[in-house]
Amino acid sequence: MGTENLGFEARCLLRGAAAGTLATAAEGQPFASLVTPAMAPDGAPLLLLSSLSAHTRQLRAEPRCALLVTGTPESVNPQTAPRVTLTGLAEPVPEAEVPALKARWLARHPYAAMYADFGDFALWRIRPGEALLVGGFARAHRIRLTDLLPAPDSVAAIEAAAEDIISHVNADHADAVAAIATGLLNGAPGEWRMVSVDVDGADLAAGEAVRRLAFTTPVTDPGGVRTELVRAAREGRSRLGS
Template identity: 35%
Template sequence: MIAAGAEESRTAAIADAKRLLRLSRTAALATLGADGSPLTTWVGCASDLDGAPLFLLSTLAQHTKNLAGDARGSLLLTSPPDRGDPLNHPRLTVGGPIAPHSDPYARRRYLQRNPKAKLYAPFVDFAIHRMRIEAVHFNGGFGRADKLVPADILAPPGEAAALTDAEDVLLAEINAAEGLAAQLAGRREAGRRVWRAIGLDAEGLDLAAGGAAARVGFPAPAFEPQAWRRRLADALASSSP
């Protein structure tokens, strides 16, 4: 019974950690100065296809200067403010080296999740950076501090070229269907909030409406577009009343 309970707790922790990694669009980034002094700053973030954190950083910012001297960083991801004690909500800390990342696909993913960054993304001092996760610390709230490793929270390796090539088409299909994104997000209320699909990966779909975000997770990864569509259709069917 204890083993079963521990496994359920670990499964829930992995799900919470993946959700935070995929849906967080701002986070606290800790870096080390030339004299070893720590600095924590508030930054925008997104996730690469495998879940690795992406940042749009300016060379003029102190945290970027720190990373140029010591690439090690630590990132704290939290849930949006909610009712109750904020310390009883899940949070995730990931750590590892952060380096410039010139992949155009990563840049597109970042801007899909942080559209307001398009105002300054073209400036010459801004560039996409990527963290290679080497350490994970998860705290799910009081009494929940499951031990996780990078492989637990990153998407499993697979040949995802076809999925990345089809991402724009798949997102357009979802956003073109009236009310589908809101239904996938689990929101059926009327109002001015417009839900849109903003990114995908082999394990699911990310959606956003203003500052709100939601994720549709798959029980198993899908690396081919048709298989991905079937996973999404299954998720939609299972969420319907």
């Protein structure tokens, strides 16, 4: 598998993870915490952290950290699960960027809306360094930053069109969104809608339930998003028998 494909596979795992393990350190002592990441359009993990937590205090003193996310095991052996360990530097998100990136984080974690604006919570970002992708048992690949991150031009093109894409899909193709969510992504019946889109896929939500649609390949423009959604809707309807 080419290095770009490995980067895409790693990003899909990161973007699809509802939870992960954050590794920090305090005076040389390693520490691990459960966190709930989301991914910025450019591939940087986002974390909503409380100032009262140990890992936040440790990140302020030592920003070097690692984030581990895992997929579904192929068998009863947990070692068959695909997983990614990403290393990088953590930093608070600048105030000007918070509204858009917090909305992005809440699209993945809508249940957190009840506390996301509490005064002790702040949005953090991990600036990626490199990653280790383990595709399963004894299948490990180191991924350089240039291969891990999506193409900046493609990120910008999708971000510029994202609001229009989401509005159009939800207004005119709600049936397709429901077919993708229930037929392809095993979501329960409900009022599904698209809540975010990026070069690697889209997030669909119904209330507090969220499903991640991973594209088959990174897209470069809105036309690529349309192609992926048409494919996914067709497959979802086929599985539903409609």
